[in-house]
Structures are given as C-alpha cells and as structure tokens.
Amino acid sequence: MAEPVTILIDADACPVKEEVYRVAERYGAQVRVVSNSPFRVPVSERVKRVVVSDGTGGPKFDAADDWIAENAGPRSVVITADILLAERCLKAGATVLRHDGKPFDAASIGSALATRAIMEDLRAGMDGVGGGPPPFGKADRSRFLQALDRVLVGMGN
Template identity: 60%
Template sequence: MNTSQPTALEVLVDADACPVKEEIYKVAGRHGVPVTLVANSYMRFPRGGLIRLQVVDDSFDAADDWIAEAAHPKAVVITADILLAQRCLDAGASVLAPTGKPFTDASIGGAVATRRIMADLRASVGTKGDGPGAGGHFGGPAPFSKAYRSRFLQALHAALEQRCRGR
C-alpha cells in the first residue's frame, strides 16, 4: 500500500491493451479528474488538459507494479488484470474492468480462484491429443461490444462520483 497517499481523485489506467481509453478521457474530462496512462511504451494521447503518460520499462509486470504502488483510496483504477485489481483493492482504490464490471473486495477472491483454475487447466489439458502440458484452447473474452462501452461509461461515472463523495 502506498504510504504517502495522495488525497486527490485520479484515474490510473493499465493502458497497453485498454480498449476504453477514449471513454476514460471523456468521463474524466467531464469530472475534471486527472488521468495517468501507464504503459510499457509511448502511445498517442490527447495533449494538454489532465491526461499524462507514464512510460515504464518493459520488464514483466512493470506497469502493474507502478499502478499498484500509485493506487490509493481516491484512485479509480482501470484494468482487466485480476491480480493487479486485487493489489489495487488492497490499497483502497476502486477498480473497474474495461467492460464496466467493478472488482470489489467481495468478488475478487472468486475471480482470482477462477483465474488460477483456468491457468491450471490450460497447463494440463492437451490440444488435439498433444498430451499434458500442451495447453488447451478455452476461447477468449467475448468481442468488445457497444454494450460494454456503455456499461463502462456508466460505471466510471458512478465510481468517480462515489470517490468524490469520499466513499
């Protein structure tokens, strides 16, 4: 947990594969809330205003580590990474998936357990008779839809309102 926690409301974004950056800019801008995009390499983003880019090195989990260290009770973190979500919740942050689904203290344990089970299955189930350890194909996430974008917009607005009120 970050011991020198800022008191200002902010949005921290696990930005490398985030499909809702434009939506984040829109909602955060409406609320006057600064946004920090955290990525392993430079990316385009709107200049001026309240958006900044934090480029970290390309080592494994460097962006996650930076975000987890920066997370605090007034932060809203956007990530699809379940383990990062857990670390940010532990720091007191509000956490949303890009689909608009909130990660909460009540839901994170089940999400972590499901992630572990799926990782174990992928490691032990062969593909087309390739044998143990070959890794199975279990599909992937559903295509990103307009419904997800709409739900995300609503969820981010609600999370910022809630953090603004100090809950």
C-alpha cells in the same frame, strides 16, 4: 476541497481509453496512462502518459502493474482486467473497474482469483487450443461509461 481523483489506466490492452479521457475531463479527474510502450494521449493538463521500463529502456514484465499498484490509493480509480493487479490496488484502497464496467471489490476478488487459477489449469491442459474472451462490444462500452460515471459521482467529483 478534496484532492482530485486520479484514474490509473493499465493501458496495454485497454479498449476504453478514449471513454476515460472524456469522462475525466467532465469531472476534472487526473488520468495516468501507464504502459510498457508509448501510447498517443490527448494534449491535456489532466492526461499524462507514464511509460515504464526495466531501467535500461527495455520493457520489464509487470513494470506497469507495479507502478499502478504503488500509485493507487483511496482517491484512485484503476482501470484493468488484470485480477492480480486489481487485488493489489484494492488493498491500497483504490476503486477498481474492469473494461466492461464490472467492479472488482472485496467481495468479488477472491472468486475472481479462484476462477483465474482454475482457468490457468484448464488452459495448461489444452495445448494452445482455446477461444479467449468474447469480443468487446457496444454494450460493454456503455456499461463501462455508466460504471465510471457512478464511481466518480460517488467519490464526490
């Protein structure tokens, strides 16, 4: 029997944690909710909270990303909107989904990185003026659930 899938959530800005818990329970997947600060997680043997810090108890920039990237592998599904973290996890063999269900993969990560760089340059010239991402809606949530279901079925769970 294959080792269970572990879903690693980049939790600080993740709007689909509850959906992940439900789907993971259905498929018997393990879940690691990784953040710089504590989050309430369901009482379950499958769901574990991982709070990372700088070693002195304070938050460390990118500590959650580092933990996720170091623990990602071929039997992992990483949930993140962070393009740089997605790239690291793909290199480790993990499957990576954005919160809206769109996958990061070898074909899309290069253009995502290029777009990120362009947007950073544009934002730098706007002196704080900007809109940010569109609101997260029901269609995004539904797309995410369908994508996570497809991935777990594809991994033999």
